[in-house]
Amino acid sequence: MASPSTRIDDGHDMDSVNSGLMREKLSVLVVDNDALVRKVHEKIVSKLKVAKQVQIQTATNGKEALDLHLSGSSFDIILMDMQMPIMDGTEATKELRAMGVESMIVGVTSADARADKEAFTEAGLDQCLAKPLTADKIKSLVETLEKNK
Amino acid sequence: MDVAQLKRQLFEYTTLLFHEGFLDEQFTQLQQLQDENNPDFVVEVVSLFFDDSERLLNELAKALDQQNTDFKKVDAHVHQLKGSSSSIGAQRVQRVCITFRNYCQDKNVEGCLKCLQQVKHEYSLVKNKLETLFTLEKQILAAGGSAPM
Numbered sequence A: 001m002a003s004p005s006t007r008i009d010d011g012h013d014m015d016s017v018n019s020g021l022m023r024e025k026l027s028v029l030v031v032d033n034d035a036l037v038r039k040v041h042e043k044i045v046s047k048l049k050v051a052k053q054v055q056i057q058t059a060t061n062g063k064e065a066l067d068l069h070l071s072g073s074s075f076d077i078i079l080m081d082m083q084m085p086i087m088d089g090t091e092a093t094k095e096l097r098a099m100g101v102e103s104m105i106v107g108v109t110s111a112d113a114r115a116d117k118e119a120f121t122e123a124g125l126d127q128c129l130a131k132p133l134t135a136d137k138i139k140s141l142v143e144t145l146e147k148n149k
Numbered sequence B: 001m002d003v004a005q006l007k008r009q010l011f012e013y014t015t016l017l018f019h020e021g022f023l024d025e026q027f028t029q030l031q032q033l034q035d036e037n038n039p040d041f042v043v044e045v046v047s048l049f050f051d052d053s054e055r056l057l058n059e060l061a062k063a064l065d066q067q068n069t070d071f072k073k074v075d076a077h078v079h080q081l082k083g084s085s086s087s088i089g090a091q092r093v094q095r096v097c098i099t100f101r102n103y104c105q106d107k108n109v110e111g112c113l114k115c116l117q118q119v120k121h122e123y124s125l126v127k128n129k130l131e132t133l134f135t136l137e138k139q140i141l142a143a144g145g146s147a148p149m
Helices: A035-047 A062-070 A089-098 A115-122 A135-147 B003-019 B025-033 B041-064 B071-088 B091-105 B109-142
Strands: A007-010 A023-031 A051-059 A077-081 A104-109 A127-130
Touching: A023 A035, A023 A062, A023 A135, A035 A051, A035 A135, A035 B025, A035 B041, A035 B071, A051 A062, A062 A077, A062 A089, A077 A089, A077 A135, A089 A104, A089 A115, A104 A115, A104 A135, A115 A127, B003 B109, B025 B041, B025 B071, B041 B071, B041 B109, B071 B091, B071 B109, B091 B109
Parallel strands: A023 A051, A023 A077, A077 A104, A104 A127
Antiparallel strands: A007 A051
8 A cells, every 4th residue: 555655675785784683674754845855855764774674655745744644654753844835844743743643753944944943843843953864864863763662 | 088087077077066165065965875776866856956946936036026025925935945955955056045035034125136136146057067067977978987976
């Protein structure tokens, strides 16, 4: 029942230092209304050798992210853009938490987000990162996931 | 010109673009994301950037041409342009967007119009330079060289 924007990568990485201890699976949801940003973030995540299997899905706004969860999907990490039409990141985060979603939700904001960033964080984010995301930033998210397991 | 000379030319040209601030480390990130599975990744992302930008610049011109400027709308467009330019490392475009947003905040039409001209100019400069970069790469591939990125 994979949506057209699901990708599964088999991370056969013999060079990984922790290949014996490597995470089995990582599922990530990229929520952003900009196709360019979605494409770049999706690629960054898929190239990271942080799990034997990396599954990525995308949503173009908060409502789509919510609908995915309502239809039964769940994710290890949700990368949530702040400003989106129809339903923005702050509202989507509130709704997801109210639904009982305990996944790591990471807000992704522009550097000049100012006051809105506070409301965004208070909606239930685990942390907030500046756009654009980098491989290192996402690697450290996975490390945090592992630590909190 | 042989492959080695072409490669050197490409290297020098790319270095110059970074030096002059047309591109920043985010572009390098994109280059690192490209591989045999996605050999056209950078071109694809940059094409999305061209499409996005041209659409947004048109919308901005229209919005600033209205009798009563809808600054919220203008700001939303600039925000998007800022986001996509930062995602590919188009630093100079991104910088003008920051100033642009400040004029939106201050509801300064004249300032906004000035920024629109500036951002159009920076966009056409970086577009030109990226197209030159891709042409150089194509020449290398045509001359039998391997993918330079």
